[in-house]
Structures are given as C-alpha cells and as structure tokens.
Amino acid sequence: MLEKADQVFVLLLHWLVGYLPAAWQPAAGVLLCVVAIIAVYPTLFALAVLLERKGLGRMQNRYGPNRVGPFGILQPVADGIKSLTKEDIVPFTADAVVHFIAPLVLVVAVFMGFAVLPMGRNMVLVDLDASLLFFFAMGASTELSVFMAGWSSRNKYSLLGAMRAVAQMISYEVPLLLSTVGVVMITGSLSLVDIVDAQNRYTWGLAHWNVFKPWGLAGFVMFVIASMAETNRSPFDLPEGESEIVAGYFTEYSGFKFALFFLGEYVGMFGIAGLGTSLFLGGWSSPLAILNWVPSWIWFFSKVMVWICFFIWVRGTMPRLRQDQLMNFAWKFVLPMTLLNLLVAAEWRFVADLWLRWIAGMVIVVGAYVLMGRVGMRREHFGPRTYRYAE
Amino acid sequence: MSFVFYVLAAMTLAGALAAVLLKNLVHCALSLTVAFAGLALLFLELGAQFVAFVQILVYVGAVAILVVFAILLTRSAETPKAGGVFSRTWLAGLSVAAAVFAVLGWAVLESTPWLPQTTEAPAADVEQIGEALMSRYVLPLEIVALLLTAALIGAVIVAMHEKEGAQ
Amino acid sequence: MLGEGILKGLAETAKNFAGSYVSKERLTTVQYPEERIAPIEATRDFPFLVYDGEDWQAGLRCVACQICEKECPPKCIYIEKSKDKKPDYVGKPQIYPARFDIDISVCMSCQICVEVCPFEAIKMDTVFELATEDRFGGLLLDRSKLAKSNEYYHTIHPTEAAEVDARLAEEKAKVEAKARAAAEAAAAKAAAAPAAAAGAPAKTEPPAVKPAGGAE
Numbered sequence: 001m002l003e004k005a006d007q008v009f010v011l012l013l014h015w016l017v018g019y020l021p022a023a024w025q026p027a028a029g030v031l032l033c034v035v036a037i038i039a040v041y042p043t044l045f046a047l048a049v050l051l052e053r054k055g056l057g058r059m060q061n062r063y064g065p066n067r068v069g070p071f072g073i074l075q076p077v078a079d080g081i082k083s084l085t086k087e088d089i090v091p092f093t094a095d096a097v098v099h100f101i102a103p104l105v106l107v108v109a110v111f112m113g114f115a116v117l118p119m120g121r122n123m124v125l126v127d128l129d130a131s132l133l134f135f136f137a138m139g140a141s142t143e144l145s146v147f148m149a150g151w152s153s154r155n156k157y158s159l160l161g162a163m164r165a166v167a168q169m170i171s172y173e174v175p176l177l178l179s180t181v182g183v184v185m186i187t188g189s190l191s192l193v194d195i196v197d198a199q200n201r202y203t204w205g206l207a208h209w210n211v212f213k214p215w216g217l218a219g220f221v222m223f224v225i226a227s228m229a230e231t232n233r234s235p236f237d238l239p240e241g242e243s244e245i246v247a248g249y250f251t252e253y254s255g256f257k258f259a260l261f262f263l264g265e266y267v268g269m270f271g272i273a274g275l276g277t278s279l280f281l282g283g284w285s286s287p288l289a290i291l292n293w294v295p296s297w298i299w300f301f302s303k304v305m306v307w308i309c310f311f312i313w314v315r316g317t318m319p320r321l322r323q324d325q326l327m328n329f330a331w332k333f334v335l336p337m338t339l340l341n342l343l344v345a346a347e348w349r350f351v352a353d354l355w356l357r358w359i360a361g362m363v364i365v366v367g368a369y370v371l372m373g374r375v376g377m378r379r380e381h382f383g384p385r386t387y388r389y390a391e
Numbered sequence: 392m393s394f395v396f397y398v399l400a401a402m403t404l405a406g407a408l409a410a411v412l413l414k415n416l417v418h419c420a421l422s423l424t425v426a427f428a429g430l431a432l433l434f435l436e437l438g439a440q441f442v443a444f445v446q447i448l449v450y451v452g453a454v455a456i457l458v459v460f461a462i463l464l465t466r467s468a469e470t471p472k473a474g475g476v477f478s479r480t481w482l483a484g485l486s487v488a489a490a491v492f493a494v495l496g497w498a499v500l501e502s503t504p505w506l507p508q509t510t511e512a513p514a515a516d517v518e519q520i521g522e523a524l525m526s527r528y529v530l531p532l533e534i535v536a537l538l539l540t541a542a543l544i545g546a547v548i549v550a551m552h553e554k555e556g557a558q
Numbered sequence: 559m560l561g562e563g564i565l566k567g568l569a570e571t572a573k574n575f576a577g578s579y580v581s582k583e584r585l586t587t588v589q590y591p592e593e594r595i596a597p598i599e600a601t602r603d604f605p606f607l608v609y610d611g612e613d614w615q616a617g618l619r620c621v622a623c624q625i626c627e628k629e630c631p632p633k634c635i636y637i638e639k640s641k642d643k644k645p646d647y648v649g650k651p652q653i654y655p656a657r658f659d660i661d662i663s664v665c666m667s668c669q670i671c672v673e674v675c676p677f678e679a680i681k682m683d684t685v686f687e688l689a690t691e692d693r694f695g696g697l698l699l700d701r702s703k704l705a706k707s708n709e710y711y712h713t714i715h716p717t718e719a720a721e722v723d724a725r726l727a728e729e730k731a732k733v734e735a736k737a738r739a740a741a742e743a744a745a746a747k748a749a750a751a752p753a754a755a756a757g758a759p760a761k762t763e764p765p766a767v768k769p770a771g772g773a774e
Contacts, residue, residue, distance in 0.1 A: 059574050
C-alpha cells in the first residue's frame with residue numbers, strides 16, 4: 001500500500017499511457033510529465049505568493065491579505081484574474097518583438113530546468129548524464145531574457161535594472177556553480193539522480209545527506225546565499241529595487257506579460273530550491289530511516305516549501321544591499337569560501353580516517369569562516385560610500 | 392541527416408545570417424545567441440551532451456552577455472532610425488563571414504578525413520572527457536588555465552589602475 | 559562573528575511572526591469596514607454649508623458674498639447670487655446663493671474657504687466614504703447636498719461649533735443692543751424734539767454707539 005502511495009504518480013502515468021499504441025507511448029509519457037510540471041509549479045507559485053504575503057504581514061505585525069475568500073486564501077485567484085484582464089501596454093518606442101519574446105524566454109528557460117530534477121523515487125523526466133550542467137545552462141539563459149526585457153523597454157529604469165540584474169547574476173553564478181562542485185567531487189557524478197541516490201543511505205537511522213558533512217554544510221550555506229542572489233530575492237533584490245528604479249527590468253510590462261515575469265521569478269525559485277534540495281538535503285529521501293514510509297514526493301515538495309519559507313523569512317528580515325556591498329560580498333567572501341570548500345571536499349575524499357577527516361574538515365571550514373568574517377568583511381568595506389564621478 | 396538536423400541547421404544559419412545582416416547591434420547580438428543555441432542543439436543531436444550544455448552555459452550565458460555589455464558600454468543606446476531593418480554594409484559583413492567560413496572549411500577539409508566512415512557514434516560522456524582532460528590533455532589544460540589566470544590578473548590590474556585616479 | 563546580526567534579525571522576525579498569532583496587541587491593524595475608530599475632533603476633508611433651524615433653504619447662513627469662491631486655490635467653488643433677498647439670522651435681508659457647487663474631486667481640503675468666510679457659513683466636514691460610480695456628477699455637490707444643520711456641526715466638531723455659536727450669539731446681541739439703542743435714541747429724539755433745538759440728536763447718539771464699538 002505504502003509502496004503504491006510512493007509510486008502513485010508513476011503508476012498513474014503508466015496506466016494512462018497504457019491505453020495508447022506502443023509507438024506513441026514514450027512521446028505521450030513525456031508530454032504528460034511536461035503537462036504535470038506545468039500544472040504543479042504554477043499552483044505552487046500561487047500558494048507561495050499567498051504564503052509570502054501572509055507571512056511577511058505577520059512578520060511586520062499585520063494581517064496580510066484576508067478579504068478574498070476565507071482567511072484570504074483566494075487572493076492568488078483574484079490576482080490572477082486581475083493580471084489577465086489588465087490592459088497589455090507596450091511602450092511606443094519599445095522594440096516590440098524583443099519586448100514580446102523576453103518573458104517567453106524567461107518562462108521557457110525556467111521550466112526547462114525541472115526536466116532533470118528528481119521529484120520522487122523514479123520521478124524524473126529525463127535522467128541526463130550531465131543534468132546538473134543542464135540545469136545551470138538553463139539558469140544561465142534567464143540572464144539573457146532579463147537583459148532583453150530591460151533593453152527593449154527603452155526605459156532608463158528598465159535598462160538600469162537589467163544591467164544590475166545581469167551583473168549580479170553573473171557574479172553569483174560563479175559561487176553557485178563552485179558550491180555544487182564539492183558534491184560532484186564526492187559523488188563522482190553530474191547526474192542529479194545519482195547524487196540523490198548517493199545520499200539515500202542511512203547510518204544509525206540517520207540519512208547521509210550532504211549537508212551533514214563539513215564540506216556539505218559550507219557548500220549548502222554558500223549555495224543558499226548564491227541562490228538568493230541568483231533569483232533576485234531580498235536582500236539581493238537590487239535589480240527591482242522599488243525605491244530606486246520602480247520595478248527594474250519589468251517596469252514597462254503590464255498585464256499578462258508582467259504575470260509571466262512574476263511567475264518566472266517564483267518558478268525559478270522553486271527550481272533552485274529543488275536543485276539545492278537534491279544536492280544537499282537528500283532530494284526525495286527522508287532524514288530518518290524510520291520515516292521511510294512517507295512517500296518520497298512528499299519529502300521533496302515539503303523540503304522545497306521549507307526552502308521557500310526560509311526565503312520569505314529572510315526577505316522579511318533583511319534590508320536591501322547596496323551594489324558595492326553586493327559585489328564585495330560575492331567576490332571577497334562567497335567566492336573564496338567556495339574555493340576553500342573544494343579543498344575540504346578533496347580532503348574528505350582522500351583522508352580515510354573517519355575522525356581525522358571530520359576534524360580537519362570542520363577546522364578548515366570554521367576557521368576560514370571566522371577568519372574571512374573578521375578580515376574580509378571588516379566594517380570599512382561596508383561603511384559610507386565614497387562616490388567617484390565620471391570625467 | 393534527419394529532419395531535426397535540417398531544422399536546427401536552418402535555425403543556426405538564420406541566426407548567424409541575422410547577426411551579420413541586421414542593423415541594430417543589440418539585435419545582432421541576440422541573433423548571434425540564437426546561432427549559439429542552435430549550435431548547442433546540434434551538439435545535443437550528435438549525442439554530445441556535455442559539449443552542448445557547456446556551449447549554452449558559456450556562450451549563451453556568458454559570451455552573449457559579454458557582447459551585449461560591450462555594445463552597451465561602448466556605444467550610445469540610440470538606434471539607427473531610418474533605412475529599414477538590414478544593415479547597409481551587409482555585403483561587407485557577408486564577405487567577411489564567407490571568408491571566415493572558407494578558412495574554417497579549408498582547415499576542416501585539410502585536417503582529417505571529414506566524412507566519418509565508422510557507423511558507431513563515439514560516446515563522449517562527462518567521464519571520458521574528464522579523464523582525457525586529466526591524463527592526456529593535462530598539459531594543454533594547465534597552459535590554458537595559466538593563460539586565463541594571466542588574463543584575469545591583467546583585467547584586475549587594468550581596473551585597479553583606473554581606481555587610482557579617483558577623486 | 560559574521561552572521562550574528564543576521565541570526566538576531568531572523569529571531570526578531572520569527573518572534574513577530576509567532577507573536578502576531580498569540581497576542582492581539584501586536585496587530586495594530588483596524589479591520590476597517592467592520593471596525594472603525596472614532597474620528598478625532600480636528601478631522602476635516604471637504605467643506606459643507608451650515609444652516610440654522612429646520613428648513614435648510616431658509617436657514618442657510620451663506621449670503622453669496624463669493625469670498626470663498628475667489629480665495630479657493632484650486633477654484634472648486636461655483637456660486638450664483640440670487641435676485642431676491644431673504645432675512646439672515648439677525649433678520650437683516652440678505653441675498654442668498656441660488657447655486658452653490660463644490661467639486662470635491664478638485665477640492666484639496668485646505669480649509670481656506672472656512673478661514674475667509676465672515677458669516678461662519680462654510681465649515682469642514684468629516685465624511686470620507688464618498689466613493690461613487692459617477693466620476694463627474696457624483697463628485698460635484700450642489701446646495702442640497704452641501705447644506706447640513708448646525709446640530710450636525712455640533713456633533714462632528716463640538717468645541718469649534720460651540721465657539722462659533724458663542725460668537726454668533728454675541729454678534730446678534732450686539733446688533734440687537736445697537737438696534738435697541740437706536741430705537742431708544744429715536745424715542746428720546748422723538749421725546750426731545752418738541753422741547754430742544756435741532757442740535758440735540760448729535761449729542762445723544764455717541765453713548766449709544768460707543769459700547770458696541772468698545773466690545774469689538
């Protein structure tokens with residue numbers, strides 16, 4: 001019974017596809033999976049927006065939306081209807097074609113990433129050899145859509161927002177990639193399925209999640225920081241800093257195109273949360289061996305939602321960084337930490353003695369953290385800024 | 392040569408042609424990205440996953456952005472108003488592209504027997520590439536790494552130099 | 559250590575989050591349509607016209623002097639004078655506004671019309687639920703909508719209304735005293751006329767006027 005619950009979606013897929021002739025089955029199976037992904041994540045998006053608005057409200061001692069439906073749970077529906085019925089305005093001087101394509105590119109690239117995420121036992125659309133690389137390749141394509149949106153709007157706020165976004169995404173893509181290299185080094189595979197399988201083992205009833213190891217912990221923290229910057233979440237939300245540049249690169253978007261950008265941003269967040277879950281938090285595996293009876297997809301989606309809640313929590317807590325602080329933090333702290341983390345991962349790989357490798361790993365990680373916090377992140381780097389004008 | 396190949400080839404060629412012929416530089420850069428993506432898909436069609444993904448990651452994700460940055464930082468954002476979509480110097484652009492293509496084609500034709508006789512496609516998965524890079528091609532890899540490091544240091548020095556004149 | 563402040567901040571927001579479910583004092587939001595807070599006395603939004611007595615048309619204090627119309631910075635007041643006259647609160651015949659319109663979509667609630675009105679005829683209202691489907695006609699208030707009784711004025715701005723009433727009563731008393739003095743003077747003149755010469759009225763008049771002037 002529990003086996004069935006675990007595999008319910010896989011069985012459902014087989015049952016549905018079974019009605020078709022054998023030649024069509026593979027294509028139909030893929031199509032059904034794609035439809036499922038396109039249906040599930042926008043639903044989660046609606047849920048996350050509601051959670052975010054209510055949660056942020058509570059953190060600021062407000063109620064949050066509570067008018068539409070009981071406790072305001074129909075607020076996302078109202079938002080959706082609103083954005084669908086709004087007038088779609090394209091600025092007169094805008095580059096209409098690029099302006100139109102930009103949100104599409106973003107949403108397509110963001111959804112492509114889900115093709116390789118294992119969302120449960122045997123629940124992955126395509127098991128690629130280099131699925132991690134595929135995910136990052138798709139993530140890199142979103143930068144272009146951001147630039148296209150900002151440039152085609154012919155608006156200085158849009159262009160400024162796009163430039164900020166692109167600079168930020170490029171800067172944080174390096175630590176994001178490097179923080180995952182440790183996992184790849186230890187697992188010896190770029191396939192997310194293999195990486196999750198490697199973590200799905202238990203010692204004394206406790207899972208072998210990567211986050212429970214020194215290199216994994218450091219990698220995890222760096223990954224969380226870089227993923228926040230990569231998805232333009234607060235405190236790294238300079239590209240859409242409302243107080244300075246209206247809404248950044250999608251200032252000139254309205255109606256459904258704006259909704260697409262919004263969707264793309266949140267679905268990108270789910271994607272990166274799913275990736276981080278697969279890399280560090282054991283994907284669909286349960287933390288304790290005795291909890292193995294809970295269906296694997298429940299584990300995956302609850303971990304993703306916890307991740308999203310953490311993002312919301314951080315957004316409710318921290319003010320926005322300044323551009324120079326952002327860059328200083330990326331290049332002077334996160335990047336060196338991820339590089340050092342490679343050293344720890346190598347040490348973990350090659351030192352056989354259990355105690356020695358734990359102690360050495362922790363010493364390097366904690367020592368580097370404290371040292372870099374003291375030296376690299378000194379207050380003067382973050383103090384009042386001196387401005388230099390262009391000649 | 393399947394149907395997919397022709398579609399991808401047409402897409403790549405269209406992107407590349409547009410990159411040469413269009414007037415607006417940013418449009419050219421974006422069309423170049425289409426060509427890069429088409430090339431990546433061609434790699435994918437050939438079964439070279441790793442190369443395809445790296446192509447997207449590096450070319451679409453980084454090089455295209457670099458090109459765009461370079462355009463925006465060196466030229467004014469003003470777009471040419473009159474005179475249609477296509478560049479007036481398309482003939483020159485086309486001839487340069489043809490020349491480059493000729494050189495590349497010549498190099499390919501000269502180097503190896505270019506029509507593979509073997510029917511079995513060589514599998515080039517991540518593991519093999521990694522092993523080759525770490526064993527047989529380790530010296531070229533290290534040289535490239537050194538070159539890149541030198542370039543990085545050079546870039547930092549250029550940036551530092553500018554900062555000294557700050558007021 | 560690096561990150562300490564972030565953890566403190568996270569703890570603070572978590573406290574707020576949990577606390578907002580536990581203690582109601584944290585939530586300062588007033589759930590408006592169901593709950594309301596009593597407006598403070600100095601609240602003001604748009605002007606209205608005060609009338610005395612029962613009939614608003616008869617009791618309107620406004621005499622259509624058009625000072626407010628001229629002083630209004632956004633020019634949202636439009637007044638048409640009447641051809642005939644009606645008695646005001648002291649009984650003196652005055653012209654009245656045949657038309658008095660205020661476009662509250664233009665009004666900026668500056669209260670200048672109230673400051674300049676010599677007749678205490680225009681005051682600031684506190685009604686704020688003025689949303690309407692008709693964006694032009696619905697926001698252009700005419701005399702009948704603007705006229706509100708003095709009792710209403712007392713309910714919304716009690717202190718100010720009491721002051722105004724005292725001032726008006728004083729003025730009225732003054733006018734009456736003056737009228738009485740004039741009547742007395744006339745009576746005295748009538749009584750003195752047979753006896754004295756033509757210069758007598760000039761002597762009796764000043765004492766009657768003086769108390770009124772001193773009070774001002």
